[in-house]
Amino acid sequence: MAAEVRSEDELGKKWDRCLADTIVKMGGGLAVGVVFSVFLFKRRPWPVAFGTGVGLGMGYSNCQHDFRNPNLLHGTFVKKLEKGEK
Amino acid sequence: MWRASRRVPSRIKCLSQGRPTTGRAQQPCRNYAEEGADKSAKAAQARLQAVGSLPSQTSGGGVGRTVLTATLAVGAGVGGLTVYAKTSPEFRRTLEGNIPYAREYLGAVLDRGPKMPDLGLGGVVDKAKGMVGMGKKKEEEQPGSFLPKLSKSKAEEEEKQRKVAADTAAQVPETAVQPLPTEVSEVAAPTDAKPREILAEPIAFGVAAVMGRPQSTPQKPVPEAPPEKPPAPEKMDQSTAEAVAFAVSVGTEEPMPVAAKEPSTARKEPAAKGPVKAKKPVGVEKPEETAAAAIAIGMDEPLPPESKTEPKAKKKAEEKPASKKKALKEKAEDTAAAAVAAALDQPFATEARETPMRSPEEVQAKILEKEIDDLADRAATVAIIHHELEDLKRTASSAVHAQEEAAHATKMHSVQIKHAMDENTSGPLGKEEQWQAVTGAKEAKVDALKLAEASATAARENLEKVRAVIRESKSSLSEPDQEILAAEEELSKLAYELETAVGKVAKAQADAQVMQDYQALVEQGRKQFKKELESIMPDVKLGGWRGKLSEDELNSLIAHAHRRIEQLQSQLAEQQLLEKSRMDDALGRQRAEDEKETLALLKRELERQKQELALAQDLRIAQAREQYETEMRTQLRRQAAAHSEHLQDVLRVQEQELGSKHQAEMHDALMDERDRYQVKLNEAMARLRGVEAAIEGRADIEREARKSQELLIACETLKRLINTGNEEATSWEERRVPLSREVNTVKEAAGDSTFFQTLLDAMPQQAMEAGVYPEDSLRQRFLRVKRVCRRVAMIDETGGTLFQFFVSYLQSLLLVDAGRRSLPPGKEVDPKKLDTFTLLSYAEHSLENGDLEQAARFINQLKGEPRKVASGWLEEARLTLEARQAAQALAAAAAAVGLGTLV
Numbered sequence: 001m002a003a004e005v006r007s008e009d010e011l012g013k014k015w016d017r018c019l020a021d022t023i024v025k026m027g028g029g030l031a032v033g034v035v036f037s038v039f040l041f042k043r044r045p046w047p048v049a050f051g052t053g054v055g056l057g058m059g060y061s062n063c064q065h066d067f068r069n070p071n072l073l074h075g076t077f078v079k080k081l082e083k084g085e086k
Numbered sequence: 087m088w089r090a091s092r093r094v095p096s097r098i099k100c101l102s103q104g105r106p107t108t109g110r111a112q113q114p115c116r117n118y119a120e121e122g123a124d125k126s127a128k129a130a131q132a133r134l135q136a137v138g139s140l141p142s143q144t145s146g147g148g149v150g151r152t153v154l155t156a157t158l159a160v161g162a163g164v165g166g167l168t169v170y171a172k173t174s175p176e177f178r179r180t181l182e183g184n185i186p187y188a189r190e191y192l193g194a195v196l197d198r199g200p201k202m203p204d205l206g207l208g209g210v211v212d213k214a215k216g217m218v219g220m221g222k223k224k225e226e227e228q229p230g231s232f233l234p235k236l237s238k239s240k241a242e243e244e245e246k247q248r249k250v251a252a253d254t255a256a257q258v259p260e261t262a263v264q265p266l267p268t269e270v271s272e273v274a275a276p277t278d279a280k281p282r283e284i285l286a287e288p289i290a291f292g293v294a295a296v297m298g299r300p301q302s303t304p305q306k307p308v309p310e311a312p313p314e315k316p317p318a319p320e321k322m323d324q325s326t327a328e329a330v331a332f333a334v335s336v337g338t339e340e341p342m343p344v345a346a347k348e349p350s351t352a353r354k355e356p357a358a359k360g361p362v363k364a365k366k367p368v369g370v371e372k373p374e375e376t377a378a379a380a381i382a383i384g385m386d387e388p389l390p391p392e393s394k395t396e397p398k399a400k401k402k403a404e405e406k407p408a409s410k411k412k413a414l415k416e417k418a419e420d421t422a423a424a425a426v427a428a429a430l431d432q433p434f435a436t437e438a439r440e441t442p443m444r445s446p447e448e449v450q451a452k453i454l455e456k457e458i459d460d461l462a463d464r465a466a467t468v469a470i471i472h473h474e475l476e477d478l479k480r481t482a483s484s485a486v487h488a489q490e491e492a493a494h495a496t497k498m499h500s501v502q503i504k505h506a507m508d509e510n511t512s513g514p515l516g517k518e519e520q521w522q523a524v525t526g527a528k529e530a531k532v533d534a535l536k537l538a539e540a541s542a543t544a545a546r547e548n549l550e551k552v553r554a555v556i557r558e559s560k561s562s563l564s565e566p567d568q569e570i571l572a573a574e575e576e577l578s579k580l581a582y583e584l585e586t587a588v589g590k591v592a593k594a595q596a597d598a599q600v601m602q603d604y605q606a607l608v609e610q611g612r613k614q615f616k617k618e619l620e621s622i623m624p625d626v627k628l629g630g631w632r633g634k635l636s637e638d639e640l641n642s643l644i645a646h647a648h649r650r651i652e653q654l655q656s657q658l659a660e661q662q663l664l665e666k667s668r669m670d671d672a673l674g675r676q677r678a679e680d681e682k683e684t685l686a687l688l689k690r691e692l693e694r695q696k697q698e699l700a701l702a703q704d705l706r707i708a709q710a711r712e713q714y715e716t717e718m719r720t721q722l723r724r725q726a727a728a729h730s731e732h733l734q735d736v737l738r739v740q741e742q743e744l745g746s747k748h749q750a751e752m753h754d755a756l757m758d759e760r761d762r763y764q765v766k767l768n769e770a771m772a773r774l775r776g777v778e779a780a781i782e783g784r785a786d787i788e789r790e791a792r793k794s795q796e797l798l799i800a801c802e803t804l805k806r807l808i809n810t811g812n813e814e815a816t817s818w819e820e821r822r823v824p825l826s827r828e829v830n831t832v833k834e835a836a837g838d839s840t841f842f843q844t845l846l847d848a849m850p851q852q853a854m855e856a857g858v859y860p861e862d863s864l865r866q867r868f869l870r871v872k873r874v875c876r877r878v879a880m881i882d883e884t885g886g887t888l889f890q891f892f893v894s895y896l897q898s899l900l901l902v903d904a905g906r907r908s909l910p911p912g913k914e915v916d917p918k919k920l921d922t923f924t925l926l927s928y929a930e931h932s933l934e935n936g937d938l939e940q941a942a943r944f945i946n947q948l949k950g951e952p953r954k955v956a957s958g959w960l961e962e963a964r965l966t967l968e969a970r971q972a973a974q975a976l977a978a979a980a981a982a983v984g985l986g987t988l989v
Contacts, residue, residue: 007958008871011878011951017173023166063888070885070954076176 014066017074022059029055172196449726453719467559468569474552475573478545482580485538485545489587492538493594495531500594500601502527507608531598538591545584552577560704571705578697585690589683596679618650794984797835797842801977804828808969811860818866822857825969829854832976845976853969859962865933868941871959872926874952876901879922881951903927920944922952939967 005013033051041047066072171178171192178196182189506520556574807828811821829849836842859867880886880894901923920928925944932940942963945956 006867007961008867008874008955011874011955013173016169020166020169020173024170027166060888067891068885068887070951 014070018059018063018066021062022056024055025059025062026052026055029053029058168192168195446727446730449730450723453723453726457719463562467555467562471552471555471559471570471573474548474555475576478548478552478577478580481541481545481548482584485541486583486587488534488538488541489584489591492531492534493587493591495527495534496591496594496598499524499527499531500598503601503605507605535591535595542584542588545580549577549581549584571701571708574697574704575701578694578701582690582694589686615650619646791984793835793837794980794986797832798977798980798984800828800832800835801973801980804832805970805973805977808858808966808973809860811857811863818859818863821863822859824855824857825849826854835980842976842979845972845979848968848972848975850965850968850972853965858966858969861936861938861966864938864959864963864966867959867962868930868933871956872930874955875922875926875948876903878951878955883950883954886951917947920947922948922950926952938963942967 029051030048031051032054033048036047036051037044167181168191171181178192182192502520502524506517506524552573556570556577559570804825807823807825812823815821829846832842833846836846876898877895878891880897881890886894925947929941929944932938932944942960945960945963948956
């Protein structure tokens with residue numbers, strides 16, 4: 001949290017995070033679906049859709065969880081800096 | 087890829103192949119070739135192209151499809167990555183590190199944010215300026231510069247004054263010590279060269295003269311010398327010798343040799359006449375004239391004409407040189423000097439006249455000169471004397487010779503007489519011839535005597551002249567020369583010779599006289615006899631014996647003869663007696679004469695001895711004199727040196743004295759000047775001090791005033807800064823400036839005042855560190871805040887589901903923003919009735935009116951999520967308000983203190 005986040009931007013940031021997360025999850029789901037589709041289900045389209053949907057759902061769920069409990073903090077791993085390293 | 091529906095591919099295939107599709111699934115693509123209508127196919131193709139099918143005919147639709155897919159995929163990928171990078175900074179960092187230009191892209195997309203219209207005035211202009219390159223200079227006032235400037239000027243003034251003082255001190259007039267007169271050196275130079283010159287010129291002249299060339303020197307014109315050349319080389323020699331002597335004399339300013347030369351000239355000519363017979367007196371006078379004229383011309387003196395016409399008289403000639411000498415001596419000093427001065431350059435002559443101050447070198451030179459003069463004189467006189475002596479010798483010898491001849495002639499004559507009178511000796515000549523010889527001898531004797539006499543007189547004259555010359559030279563010269571003495575000796579010797587010769591002649595003459603008497607007597611006797619004979623025998627003539635005589639005549643003759651014989655015998659006896667007495671007398675006389683002669687001889691001898699003694703004495707005197715002279719010279723030289731040294735010392739002492747006096751005077755003058763200057767300086771200093779005091783007093787007041795002004799200015803600056811923020815900022819976000827510097831300035835300006843300290847403490851810390859946003863920034867920010875707040879108006883603190891968020895958003899969309907609502911005046915507001923929208927609109931309105939405080943109050947009433955959203959803004963607004971309040975208080979206080987001093 002180096003840069004200060006303005007209070008009015010907080011929600012926006014939250015939304016961004018949410019969206020990004022959703023997209024990532026969707027992508028992930030898509031990918032899994034494609035893999036499944038290709039390798040397991042004879043190139044049928046339904047695993048892809050399924051995976052995407054799963055991703056979307058996950059993302060939505062995360063978003064909702066985040067918005068519902070706004071006072072929960074999101075932690076990040078901070079790499080331990082060596083001496084002199086920025 | 088997985089297989090998509092067939093329809094699409096086939097259609098695409100058809101399209102890519104350039105054939106229209108049929109609606110059928112079995113045979114989707116129309117086959118023009120089958121239909122076999124080329125024209126229609128072409129038209130169809132043209133139509134297709136016109137429709138704007140996919141890019142290339144040849145390539146077909148496949149490439150387009152892939153391109154489209156690729157673009158979409160890329161876009162999607164990039165978009166997804168961007169979105170994810172927005173949420174996760176770590177991911178963003180990895181992206182930036184690995185992908186080139188990711189940083190810029192991400193920065194551009196994520197960081198900048200939506201651009202707000204910049205309400206600040208200076209921002210755009212400054213940005214433009216910055217882009218162009220003209221930097222904005224922020225000049226900061228140095229409140230402390232007033233007094234330092236003053237002090238600097240004061241320092242400068244002092245410096246200037248000091249300089250002026252130094253200049254005036256240096257301008258005290260310095261009287262230079264006058265250098266002592268340096269005529270000495272100037273005069274010394276020519277005199278050093280002079281003696282040589284003086285000698286050189288006459289020598290040159292003399293040499294030239296001797297060489298026989300007609301010399302026309304610029305200084306000594308001798309125009310008559312050349313015309314006289316023809317007469318005789320002898321004369322020329324003489325005249326040249328004269329010229330030489332003359333030149334030397336003139337050169338050495340010696341009048342005497344000239345005067346001496348004159349008599350020599352006067353006398354030489356007659357002496358010269360001796361050996362040369364039949365000389366015209368005119369010829370004699372001419373060369374003398376020459377010399378005299380030369381002298382006259384050289385000496386600028388009109389010679390008295392008598393001197394030319396009377397060269398012979400010994401006395402007069404003697405007188406003449408004496409008088410001439412005197413006259414010459416009187417005038418010679420001036421004329422010689424004048425001549426020399428005219429000839430050569432004058433300082434020499436003037437130097438001879440007056441001797442103001444001589445250096446030892448000068449004295450030496452003078453002595454040297456004198457010595458040279460002396461030498462020259464001596465040389466001249468010696469030369470003259472030599473010359474004279476030569477002449478004298480010649481004349482004397484000639485005279486002696488003449489005398490001897492005369493004596494010889496006289497003797498011969500007497501011998502002849504004797505011979506003739508002696509009747510026994512008949513000789514071969516016979517009586518008559520003998521008597522003729524006698525007369526001849528007599529004539530010769532007479533001539534010889536005359537000549538001898540003449541030569542004797544001439545020689546005597548010459549002798550006298552030379553004697554006079556020698557006497558004069560002895561008297562005039564400082565010491566008699568050896569030569570002169572030798573000359574004297576010579577002279578005396580010659581005189582003696584002459585006298586002896588003359589004596590010889592006299593003696594011979596006396597003898598001749600005796601012989602003549604004897605002859606006369608004999609003659610007389612004979613005559614008597616003849617007479618008697620004639621008386622007795624008148625007709626008998628002696629010597630005329632013719633025939634025989636008668637007896638009477640014979641007897642008478644014999645008687646007469648006897649008588650005569652008797653007579654004669656008695657006469658003879660008488661004569662014998664008389665003879666005896668006469669002999670005695672004669673003897674006596676002769677003795678007397680001998681005595682006289684011996685006396686004369688003795689006298690001469692004595693004279694000679696005396697002369698010799700005198701000569702010896704003179705010689706000794708001369709030697710002694712020489713010695714004394716040299717000694718005196720040295721002593722004089724020493725004295726001169728001592729004198730010059732003494733003079734030098736005296737001069738030095740005088741110089742010192744004068745120098746010290748001058749120093750004292752100068753010192754006094756300097757002291758006076760310095761005192762005067764000091765007084766002036768003191769005045770100025772006093773004035774200056776007064777001014778300083780006044781300034782100090784004023785300075786205190788002004789310092790206070792300045793301080794308060796500073797404070798005022800600082801407070802105003804602070805207030806302004808709070809109000810305007812960073813003017814260089816490009817957006818409202820960067821408009822805040824840390825206030826710490828200004829606050830510190832105010833603190834410094836406030837000094838020890840506790841009142842101001844308290845006020846300063848009221849300034850929030852965050853404002854000092856981070857800074858505050860100016861109202862404009864807040865206003866701008868508020869727009870966004872408001873929008874967001876409106877969107878989340880329905881959400882409360884506990885959060886909300888996505889659906890709630892969505893609904894809230896929808897509500898915000900649907901609720902029309904009617905604009906800024908103003909608070910109804912004077913009406914009380916029920917806090918419960920206020921909802922987000924109203925509050926926001928109220929706040930906006932108040933912001934628009936510039937009332938930040940009211941807006942903050944309204945925003946403070948927000949609840950739930952909107953409050954959270956607006957909390958940041960509210961915080962900033964509060965800070966700003968606090969800072970502003972503090973600044974205003976400070977400004978007011980500073981104004982209260984400082985405004986009075988601005989007047």
